[in-house]
Amino acid sequence: MSVQLRARTIVLTLCSALLATAVAALPARAEGTARAAWEVKGPHGSPTAVVALDRTDGHPTLAVRREGRTVLEPSPLGLVTEQTDFSRGLTLTGRSERTVTEHYTSPTGKSRDRVARMTEARFRFRTADGARLDLVTRVARDGVAYRYVLPRNHGNVLREASAFTLPTGANALLGGYRADNELRFTRYDSAAAAPAGAYMMQGLFRTGGGSGAAGDGDYALIAESDVNGTYAGAHLTHTADSSTYGLSLWNDEPVLTTGPLTTPWRTIVAGDLATVTESTFVDDLAPASRVRDTSWIKPGPALWTWLAGGKEAGQSLAAQEKYVDYAAERGWPYEVVDAGWYYKTGEWEVIDPQWQTDSWMPELVRHAAAKGVGIHVWLHYSLLTDPVEREKWLSTLARWGVKGVKIDFMDSESQERMRWYDDVLESTARHHLMVNFHGSTIPKGIQRTWPQVMSMEGVGGEEKRNNTAEQLASLPFTRNVIGSMDFTPGAFHRPYRPNVASDAGELGLSVLYESGIQNLSGTPESYDARPEARRYLEQLPARWEETRLLTGDPGRSAVLARRAADGRWFIGGTFTGAARTVDVPLRLGAGRWLVETLTDGPSGLVRETHVVRGGGTLALPVVADGGFAALACHAREGRTTCEN
Structure with missing residues (x-):
């Protein structure tokens, strides 16, 4: 030197x-x-x-x-x-x-x-x-x-x-x-x-x-x-x-x-x-998106058939086609086929995914595509642990035209399982398959890095029997802060839901809880029996542009407003305790707002229209452990509804 x-x-x-x-x-x-x-x-x-x-x-x-x-x-x-x-x-x-x-x-x-x-x-x-x-x-x-x-x-x-x-x-x-x-x-x-x-x-x-x-x-x-x-x-x-x-x-x-x-x-x-x-x-x-072309990633509501029909429906092409038809009538872009579809009829032997003749799924996908509906399918995570088998399954599903996979039962946050998530996310992105993880970790920034992740469970959702009104009012301030949450609201037919006396509260959960694929878990019969709820659910947008907390007390009450791309605000609220009138501040912006509310009445859902100035307060009745749903738009001369 x-x-x-x-x-x-x-x-x-x-x-x-x-x-x-x-x-x-x-x-x-x-x-x-x-x-x-x-x-x-x-x-x-x-x-x-x-x-x-x-x-x-x-x-x-x-x-x-x-x-x-x-x-x-x-x-x-x-x-x-x-x-x-x-x-x-x-x-x-x-x-x-x-x-x-x-x-x-x-x-x-x-x-x-x-x-x-x-x-x-x-x-x-x-x-x-x-x-x-x-x-x-x-x-x-x-x-x-x-x-x-x-x-x-x-x-x-x-x-x-x-x-x-x-x-x-x-x-x-x-x-x-x-x-x-x-x-x-x-x-x-x-x-x-x-x-x-x-x-x-x-x-x-x-x-x-x-x-x-x-x-x-x-x-x-x-x-x-x-x-x-x-x-x-x-x-x-x-x-x-x-x-x-x-x-x-x-x-x-x-x-x-x-x-x-x-x-x-x-x-x-x-x-x-x-x-x-x-x-x-x-x-x-979290790290920036690792998916360059995201044009194939399209969120939206789905008809989820598990609570509607169970494993038996999952093994029936005819049943699934009827669910697809119902989703198409409602304007919902997806139908989710849960467990049972990839077993041989009457047996519990898993089909080889490359043998198309062993599965009716390609036929269902074609039927759905003709109706403008995309199909998501359930998979046990163990089918995707071996790299060769994982490629076989995902490439076959992509070739059939399946839009997304619901992967279940990981039940671990070990380093080894997190490496598995890395591998599966790379593979699903490569095959243009959207993802919903169940039995899983919670998002932890994963949806920014891998935007094909539509939702994750990591929550005791609607299919569980141990929820309480307090739990419903806790999730907006805890689990759902972190990322999309597949609670699967809308199961009006379930006798185990904590707001069983409040159809309005159940309806409000579809907005109160955010999920990239909002899996609506009711039966077609339960929706048809509640035309006002069905009408509201038909208007749910594919995604949200903005979210605002209107009022809340963690574990006791929560009211959130979410803005759609067309400027309308969807509002959902849940409350614990006795029946009462609640005051909801309308923190949506200046001007006059037309607000359509759905509350519980003695004979079912009651739809009412209110005109409220921005910053004003909306007084609404709620039943015990109940809630409400609402839709708000700018008031103008001659406008009587927020429906597009």
Whole structure:
């Protein structure tokens, strides 16, 4: 090496070291003598993230504040690998910051056109022996997120130290954890007093602020984003009498690594209740779409035949053709054929998908296509585990003209199963097959990266018998915040639904719950017996342009409005408790609005028309544990209906 080159290298090294020291030291502020802290601020109105490092043992923490109030107390950070403990003994060697602005569209979800603006700060930590961990934080108008980056391999990840410490007095809405994410949510007046155990990674906490009125104050929804086969799914864990909720990986199994590692985002969706409910933050954090041509991805309502006819209907071409005809009459673009279709008649032997003569499905697809209806079919995930068999099934379905697959019974969030999701999503995209996952994980940003995912279960939907009115009023603020949810509303014939006395409430669920393929689960007879409900369901649009929370109290009530491309607003509401008159603020915009409401009357659904000014209040009767549905459009001279 020449003298000049050696001198230049020394100068650059010194400059880099000085710059790193300056970046690390200048923004810091003392938190007493115990720790140094660095603030990360996002766009105007955003919460503030505070990353801190203990001066005595070098453990990092993260806190979240909103308008001077505490949303998250200083909470542990870090992870532990086979070779290195990155949860303590750290020093900060550098910090950098940048602005992230991304524009994208989504065929599913709460809104179509999206703009994500975030401040990203990267904190570079080192251990005493020189091992490096980067903490990447992002702050947006609707939340704070962080993830870890290991620039080189330090062995398998044993656990994360990540945890969330709530302020004293916070309450909680939590669902117990199970592999299929289908357990009910329970409201706890004290987050600290919730029973010890495991909870789903979609816990909602009211952390304070406001007047204490329903839906008022500061909220935080703990979630995760960008989980793929390099990692495993996570859930919350809680010990008795603690305000801290830890994070555990699937079955506490090590995450296998072979090189550098970037973990999923740990996400705190934060703001008032409307901000949290309307948030797309979990999607915003996920990688951009891996599907270039999305012209074949077309959401829309479907007639789902499982609750209407069961497995017997799934083995009958004649029955399925009648369902297709009914969907075509209603203007619904899809019909979903559930379990039973690929078994040999009278047997439980699976047909070979390349033997078209063994299946009546091609004939059904042709019949449906002539009626303008697309067919989605159910598959057990085990048929798609072997790459050769997976290609056989998916290529055959695509050749037949099937539009989508409903894949069921994964029942795991292990690293191995997340790798399976990666493979199946690549394959279904290549074959232009839309996807609905059941017995599954929850979306976690997957619908941005793979927009052919129309919906996911991860919820105890209409076919389950353990739902309650409280559960119906919990889902808009928890599970459905994260992504499309296949609850399958519309089963008026089911005696087990918690709003069995409220056809209006059942109808409202078709809007209150968002799903890229809204699987309507009633029988044709049940719809024909309720012509007003049928008329409303016939008008459901393929997708939503915008979503607004009109009013709500998690676990007790929820009213959401969703705007269609033609400018009309569809509104759905659900309430727990005794029959009463409820006041619904019409937060749709200025001017006069024509609102058609559907409520429960003594002889069935009652349709009424109201004219309300934007910002005004609509008073509606609801029965016990009931709800309503509505349709709003701009009022103009001579207009008497919002129907197109």
